[in-house]
Amino acid sequence: MAIVAGVGMAAFGRHPDKTVADLGVEAALGALSDAGLQWKAVEGMYCGAAGAGLTPGTRVSALLGLTGIPVVNIDNASASGSSAFRSACRDVDTGAADIVLAIGVGKSGRTLRLDGGVGAPEPGTAEYRERQIGMMQGVLPPAGVFAMRTRRRMHEFGSRIEQFAAVAVKNRKHASLNPYAQMRGPLTIEDVLNARMVADPLTIPHCCPVGDGGAAAIVVSERKARELGISAAVRAIASQFRTPTLAGVMDAQDADTTTVTVDAAYAEAGLGPKDIDLVQVHDAFTVEEIEYCESMGFCERGQGEFAVERGEFSIGGRIPFSTDGGLLSRGHPLGPTGLAQVHETVLQLRGQAGERQVEGARTGLLHMVGIGGVCLVHILQRA
Amino acid sequence: MNDEPEPRPLVDGVFVPAGADGTAHLLFSRCDCGAKAFPARKRCAACSGTGVSIEEAPGEGLIYSWTTGPGETPRVVAQVILANGLMVQGYVNAPPAAVRIEQRVRTVAVPAGWADDGTPVLSFAFSPEEGGD
Numbered sequence: 001m002a003i004v005a006g007v008g009m010a011a012f013g014r015h016p017d018k019t020v021a022d023l024g025v026e027a028a029l030g031a032l033s034d035a036g037l038q039w040k041a042v043e044g045m046y047c048g049a050a051g052a053g054l055t056p057g058t059r060v061s062a063l064l065g066l067t068g069i070p071v072v073n074i075d076n077a078s079a080s081g082s083s084a085f086r087s088a089c090r091d092v093d094t095g096a097a098d099i100v101l102a103i104g105v106g107k108s109g110r111t112l113r114l115d116g117g118v119g120a121p122e123p124g125t126a127e128y129r130e131r132q133i134g135m136m137q138g139v140l141p142p143a144g145v146f147a148m149r150t151r152r153r154m155h156e157f158g159s160r161i162e163q164f165a166a167v168a169v170k171n172r173k174h175a176s177l178n179p180y181a182q183m184r185g186p187l188t189i190e191d192v193l194n195a196r197m198v199a200d201p202l203t204i205p206h207c208c209p210v211g212d213g214g215a216a217a218i219v220v221s222e223r224k225a226r227e228l229g230i231s232a233a234v235r236a237i238a239s240q241f242r243t244p245t246l247a248g249v250m251d252a253q254d255a256d257t258t259t260v261t262v263d264a265a266y267a268e269a270g271l272g273p274k275d276i277d278l279v280q281v282h283d284a285f286t287v288e289e290i291e292y293c294e295s296m297g298f299c300e301r302g303q304g305e306f307a308v309e310r311g312e313f314s315i316g317g318r319i320p321f322s323t324d325g326g327l328l329s330r331g332h333p334l335g336p337t338g339l340a341q342v343h344e345t346v347l348q349l350r351g352q353a354g355e356r357q358v359e360g361a362r363t364g365l366l367h368m369v370g371i372g373g374v375c376l377v378h379i380l381q382r383a
Numbered sequence: 384m385n386d387e388p389e390p391r392p393l394v395d396g397v398f399v400p401a402g403a404d405g406t407a408h409l410l411f412s413r414c415d416c417g418a419k420a421f422p423a424r425k426r427c428a429a430c431s432g433t434g435v436s437i438e439e440a441p442g443e444g445l446i447y448s449w450t451t452g453p454g455e456t457p458r459v460v461a462q463v464i465l466a467n468g469l470m471v472q473g474y475v476n477a478p479p480a481a482v483r484i485e486q487r488v489r490t491v492a493v494p495a496g497w498a499d500d501g502t503p504v505l506s507f508a509f510s511p512e513e514g515g516d
Contacts, residue, residue: 123499132393132394133397133422136393136473137422137460137472138452138461138472138474139452139453140453144450144452147450147451148448148450148461149448151450152448152484155448155484197457199452201450246428246429
């Protein structure tokens, strides 16, 4: 089974003085140092990034030193870093390599166009027609679809916008204890409600910030872990990856895909929700943490926002979610986010999470979704 | 202007502008296997088949949920479940205060500017029924 031997991060935030590759080097060196390994020992590397230019991982490896190893660059939108981590684990599990580096990098300030182009598409092209059809269906920011999911839940379950705001407030409180987080200042329910509207009923603090950052993990085989003398090893006991099926084409596709992916991860690990001590979830918008906690089996459908309000997902609560601040406050530079979840979970399972430590944490669940319906779930466990 | 050309849809194959009753109809694809999609697909999402035909959707539906777009006077965008069960998304011809979930709407054609040759073009929107339910 793949063992996470080291983790590292370049703090999420604004780094105008560093290139996207510099952020990757910083995270990679952190992970190597944590594992007690040299770059020269790494046999292969995967880099997750979304819209960060051509082969960002290969630029990182060139800065670390030209050792000639294979470097694969993965773009799976928000789930790019999780995809890199999964690939590294599989290389180790199949025996293809004993030491693999997974990194994720991201830098804001680029306008992403899903069809890969820059600026507006040329009239007369297929991309132009596709965009016009999209505009006829309503021009919305990314928050738009989640705003509609929020309003629908308020209608179906009698919930209130304050309960969704409670996710942002909780995750900010967690982030205030995390030196790697992008948003650490105080945040109240009133602050959330009074902030600028993005897509009614969602204001800015209901939406994650997209900043700059890097994160990395060194994955090694059991044999190499013994050789390195790693005790209390953290193992990846489940790694599952799904894209949507037709069952989920209504408004809650990501939640449905999450249900399928999480169930497969529970089956692979031989565990259920009761065995999980903490969760890192794809909370790009407040309603997402609420919907996915239900998909993961921690709440009945329609109960998520009430559970958050009662503090059940806070550190010290029934099942802590987003202990590092989540996408909402730790930040979401796209590429590295899934590996920031690995970083946080490994610190928690080792008992090294400082003020935000979840007492006695042994098993953590990690979840990311990417635009287009990509969903990855990992379960990490301390020996 | 007397000689202004007849308006036409901004993009072909998305909807049929209003008939005599003022109702526009979205064009959706129906596969041999029964699966429906809007905008229309050439290859079915359910079975990957290409035995797909284009049909006019019913002009009536219910608002499933809604939000607002960007700007000084944000426009309402809604998810609507049409009478044939298909969920579609588009603008609503009403201010936020006049829109609610489960509201009955019908599909209408709305002006969407002019093409390069000066022809007025149309898009579609959902118009709340008079008098509510």
